[in-house]
Amino acid sequence: xxxxxxxxxxxxxxxxxxxxxxxxxxxxxGSVSLQAAKIAAQMCAANMLMFKMxxxxxxxxTGKEGFEPARGFAVSGPENSALIVGNVGVFVRNKDAxxxxxxxxxxxx
Numbered sequence: 001x002x003x004x005x006x007x008x009x010x011x012x013x014x015x016x017x018x019x020x021x022x023x024x025x026x027x028x029x030g031s032v033s034l035q036a037a038k039i040a041a042q043m044c045a046a047n048m049l050m051f052k053m054x055x056x057x058x059x060x061x062t063g064k065e066g067f068e069p070a071r072g073f074a075v076s077g078p079e080n081s082a083l084i085v086g087n088v089g090v091f092v093r094n095k096d097a098x099x100x101x102x103x104x105x106x107x108x109x
Contacts, residue, residue: 002088002109004029010083010105012096018088019044032091040082044089047073072106074099085109 007016008029015030019041028037048070055067072085081097083090085106092102 001027004088006105006109007088007090010090010092010102011098012092012094013090013102014080014093015040016088016090017041017044021045021048021087026087030091040089040091044082044084044087047075048084048087072103 002018004016004018004027007013010016013030015028015032015037017028017030017037017040018026020026023042023045025034025038025041028034028041032040051073052070055070059065059067072083074084075082076094079094081092081094081099083092083099083102083106085103086109088106088109090102090106
């Protein structure tokens with residue numbers, strides 16, 4: 001299991017979770033409901049699959065390297081963002097977030 005306490009040390013973090021490749025919630029911490037965490041797990045798994053497909057398609061189509069292996073992504077709104085690496089994600093408040101630090105921490109889990 002991922003060290004979600006370490007994920008919560010990311011500046012601006014208010015929730016973190018681990019999910020299976022098929023979208024089941026494995027564990028979570030933070031200030032979101034269980035239902036929200038389950039929905040986030042499904043969203044993260046679905047988007048990770050889409051990202052992998054897009055990265056391999058782009059690489060095959062253009063011949064450009066550097067997009068694979070697909071490791072993580074971010075979904076940002078005006079106030080909050082979801083940052084995902086592998087099967088772990090963290091929700092952050094943008095005004096407090098350090099995206100470089102966040103991806104560094106997530107990559108170490």
